[in-house]
Amino acid sequence: MKFALGWVAAIAVTAGAAAAEERSPVVVELYTAQGCAACPPADVVLSKLRDIPGVIPLALHVDYWDYIGWIDAFGQAAFTQRQNAYADIRNERYIYTPQMVIDGTRSVLGGDGMAVMDAISAAKDAPRPVALRVERDGNALHIIAETAIARPMIVQLVRYMPEEEVQIEGGENAGQTLTYVNIVTQLEQIGAWDGSAALDLSQNIEGDQPAVILVQEAGPGRILAAATAP
Numbered sequence: 001m002k003f004a005l006g007w008v009a010a011i012a013v014t015a016g017a018a019a020a021e022e023r024s025p026v027v028v029e030l031y032t033a034q035g036c037a038a039c040p041p042a043d044v045v046l047s048k049l050r051d052i053p054g055v056i057p058l059a060l061h062v063d064y065w066d067y068i069g070w071i072d073a074f075g076q077a078a079f080t081q082r083q084n085a086y087a088d089i090r091n092e093r094y095i096y097t098p099q100m101v102i103d104g105t106r107s108v109l110g111g112d113g114m115a116v117m118d119a120i121s122a123a124k125d126a127p128r129p130v131a132l133r134v135e136r137d138g139n140a141l142h143i144i145a146e147t148a149i150a151r152p153m154i155v156q157l158v159r160y161m162p163e164e165e166v167q168i169e170g171g172e173n174a175g176q177t178l179t180y181v182n183i184v185t186q187l188e189q190i191g192a193w194d195g196s197a198a199l200d201l202s203q204n205i206e207g208d209q210p211a212v213i214l215v216q217e218a219g220p221g222r223i224l225a226a227a228t229a230p
Helices: 004-019 039-049 077-089 113-125
Strands: 026-032 055-061 100-101 107-108 130-136 140-147 151-165 178-195 199-204 210-216 223-228
Touching: 026 039, 026 113, 026 223, 039 055, 039 100, 039 113, 039 178, 055 077, 055 151, 077 100, 077 178, 100 113, 107 113, 130 199, 130 210, 130 223, 140 151, 140 210, 151 199
Parallel strands: 026 055, 055 178
Antiparallel strands: 026 100, 100 107, 130 140, 140 199, 151 178, 151 210, 210 223
């Protein structure tokens, strides 16, 4: 209980500090699965991160737990591939759930709330080399970015469902009703950029799911900027 109260208190302090000073958002990717018994505490941690201004929490459900008897309807092979790509960049020999990746660089156990908060704090202190602005007009996004660096970067569109409750009928969590938040339904590259000139990009979107734009070093590497569509 002391551990839980500690990281919840850290969230409250971080939320207050972030509200007082506008900062570039930190992106937290949780690799999770409905069939993983260790994942529900991490799903709760992710839900608490929604209370922190300047943090974009995203749940990417992987598909490699489906074999144990419960198919995760949110799982996508593309998210497993993205997690593998992160592991390759860091020379890690395996992937696991629940894993949180903060800004594409720091990796922590998703259920360890204090470690997650420490990683977010470190990411907030890191310099942001890309200035990103996203404007929305109906179903059209206008994406504008500038930087003083020159390197291969990719521009990605993320769409997500804010919250869903699921009755789990198989796998390690059978019999539980679990709530998931910020469930990523789409993550695709919509552009490439080398930073030699300002980025000016338009993108059509459909539906009412929230949208996020990421500018990330190719690899995938560090997330250099992120913005939500208004």
